[in-house]
Amino acid sequence: MLRIGQYPMPADMLTDIARQCKALLVVEEGYPFVEEMLRGVVDMGLTVHGRLDGVLPRTGELSADAVAQALGFDVPEVRGVPDVVVARPPSMCKGCPHVDSYLFLNEALADRETSRVFSDIGCYTLGALPPFESINTCVDMGASITMAKGAADAGVRPAVAVIGDSTFTHSGITGLLDAVAEGTPMTVLILDNEATAMTGAQESMAHGRIEKIVLGLGVEPEHLHVVTPLKNQHEQNVALMRRTLEHPGLSVVVSRRTCIQVAIRNRE
Amino acid sequence: MKYDILVAGVGGQGIISIATVLAEAALAEGLHVKQSEIHGMAQRGGAVHSHLRLSSRPIAADVIPLGGADMVLSVEPMEALRYLPYLAPSGWVVANSMPFVNIANYPEVARVHGAFEALERHVLFDADRLAKEAGSPKAMNMAMLGAASRFVPLSEERFVAAIRSRFASKGERIVEANLAVFRAGRAAANLPVGERIGT
Secondary structure, three states, X not given: OOOOOOOOOOHHHHHHHHHHOOEEEOOOOOOOHHHHHHOOOOOOOOEEEOOOOOOOOOOOOOOHHHXXXXXXXXXXXXXXXXXXXXXXXXXXXXXXXXXXXHHHHHHHHOOOOOOEEEEOOOHHHHHHOOOOOOOOEEOOOOHHHHHHHHHHXXXXXXXXXXXXXXXXXXXXXXXXXXXXXXXXXXXXXXXXXXXXXXXXXXXXXXXXXXXXXXXXXXXXXXHEEEEOOOHHHHHHHHHXXXXXHHOOOOEEEEEEOOOHHHHHHHHO | OEEEEEEEEEOOOOHHHHHHHHHHHHXXXXXXXXXXXXXXXXXXXXXXXXXXXXXXXXXXXXXXXXXXXXXXXXXXXXXXXXXXXXXXXXXXXXXXXXXXXXXXXXXXXXXXXXXXXXXXXXXXXXXXXXXXXXXXXHHHHHHHHHHHHOOOOOOHHHHHHHHHHHHHHHOHHHHXXXXXXXXXXXXXXXXXXXXEOOO
């Protein structure tokens, strides 16, 4: 058995093990990276098994049972999950500021049938699920702004990007600069919960600097708005959101309230 | 000796506490312990579970194989059923009958409870009510631990000591409250044969 712990690939060790074997089974999580590298390199006269030839499942996590089966061990017949069981997807916390943000966004977009909302990676991606179903698509970190820009360029109105404060720092800034440079008609809603909440509430590098960054990129000051996502400010937030959606240029709305888990922790 | 327990429930129901107390009791007994958790979404009401493996010999794998769990211990009835593929043919299911309804399409509770009838070895009781009656509604997970303690091959004293250690920093009153619920749960799993459904 050879355990590859780091790249580049240990060519000598791989050649050595390949010489001693008739077949190799490559067990790796994610994409069959090592397996693809091995095919055509060390597979002269020996068979390479793995995710690519179906000996291991092409998708999904590698469970102990999947690996056991690939090694030829019998996998016992087990009980099934009763039909009555339904999926229990995660949802946003009780008191989460994103909930109020999606509520005002949804209401502002209710009569805008041609709108599209592009979002990003974070707790707020859960806004794609019921009861909100606010998000039309999500790809990777920072893509909300670039996708919204692409949609706006292609004529989608209103085009909305929803991105969290730390994702904005990570890879949203460049996309926004592009939109500023081209005066793209779109609305960027930055959900600023003052934390990288999904991974344990680390502080975002943009903490306390979001407006400065947005203005520094060149967004017009009169089209940068800051709101507080709270039930008692819902009506005014809806009204502001409607106004920004009607603006024929670029607007940024920062919806700021501390992550409820951080707020609870701070209180304790 | 080996004993594999799959602990299940919904984020925030105290699954990690159960697993920690069980692990500590087993360590005090001199057993090898492996514990792995899926808790990324724990704060957001999703399904969560923990694999806990106890053995007198060193344990190679962190996770329990399908059909290998000696017990599925769940603080929520539908979550117990979700992990049945892990249950060994001779394994026990110990579950709270009180549903945690945070999804719109939660099935009819009678159908969830009905699915337990197909399981030869199970204990299903209202741990929320039991914890409330014992004076600590928040300690439902300790009622489940108490019921489980009937089957896990560790003495009652080991569990009591582990609970004491787990809650010591919160003061004697909290320790005693948790112990009271633990004992009530332990008693609940000791109904005479015939009164306990499916025994």
